[in-house]
Structure formats: structure tokens, C-alpha cells
Amino acid sequence: MSQYVIREGSQRFQSVEFFIDGVECPHQFRVWERGSASMFVLVKQNSEILGHLRVGDVMDMKYYTDDSFCPTRTMETEISHITRDDQGRFQGHFIVGLALSQSRTGEVAKTLTVKS
Secondary structure: OOOEEOOEOOEOEEEEEEOOOOOOOOEEEEOEEEOOOEEEEEEEOOOHHHHHOOOOOEEEEEEEEOOOOOOEEEEEEEEEEEEEEOOOOOOOEEEEEEEEOOOOOOOOOOEEEEEO
């Protein structure tokens, strides 16, 4: 069985929030990480936002951290893949992969995977 942790470097992402054109409210998801280079969120298979997400889309997303001195970070993020989970722990959800753009310090961020 895979183990899941939530972190990015020394900082831990708890959740991510973003707006989708054509959808009134922002959506917020828990951030999961599988291994050292793959982070994702889970999106239910019947969620209204699935029809608005496309691989290659780039958008600003607000990441909530566990750091009380820097509780949020907004970062440009690309959707790297959208994968349906028909079996296993996340059955009934999609995994939506997100890749962070280079941070302001020039460090390359980890790949995020989002599952719905």
C-alpha cells in the first residue's frame, strides 16, 4: 500500500484553493503527496469542475501551509494530468496532477497531482 504525506520542501501544504471560470465559488482541496515528486488533490467523479479542467491549463492557485508565519502562497500551477481511479483507495475520484512553475527564488517546485 502506498503511503501519502503532505509537504513541499520544508513547508507542508495542507490544501489548495482555486477559481474556475464559469463556476461561482472557489474550490478547496486537501493536498496529497505520493512519493517525493507527485502531489495531487482528489476530485469526486461527479464534481462540476471536472468539465472545466484540462491538461495543460495554467492558473494561479492559493496553497495553504502549516506555517503560521506564511499561511498561504499563491503560485502559478499547470494541470499535468487527470486520471480516473476506478479501483483502490480513491475509487470514485479523479486524480488531477499539478506542476508548480518555478518559484520566485528560482527553485523548481515539485509536481502536484490532484485527484477528484
